[in-house]
Amino acid sequence: MKLSSILNFCILVFFTLLFVNDFFPATTLAEVLSKKIILVILIVLVIIQITTAKGTYKRLSKKAYVGVTLYTVGLWIVLSLLGGESQFGLSFNSPIFYIIVVLLAFDLLRVYRQSKNEETEKKAQ
Incomplete structure (x- = not known):
């Protein structure tokens, strides 16, 4: 698999986790991964995706x-x-x-x- 495909999949997974965490804040998932941690991971993933694109816009x-x-x-x-x-x-x-x-x-x-x-x-x- 391409790195960009893996990054896109990870971004989608963490975006989903952010939504689930927002709708169900009393779960163990919310205790382990807070919204702030998920947002930081999402930002890092997006930055990695942008930097690995090497200036090409798709x-x-x-x-x-x-x-x-x-x-x-x-x-x-x-x-x-x-x-x-x-x-x-x-x-x-x-x-x-x-x-x-x-x-x-x-x-x-x-x-x-x-x-x-x-x-x-x-x-x-």
């Missing part, structure tokens, strides 16, 4: 962008349905939740339209 593919977006919202919903209560204030009762979901839906629609336009342009050539 955009996230549209499929990966959609996947990460749906994963984040899905994780938020699943953790709420499991009875977790966010310490940060993320909940179904919060208007922020619905604002974020609507904004993400518009953004995903934008990405979909953009990919359709690119396909049309490729066919025209």
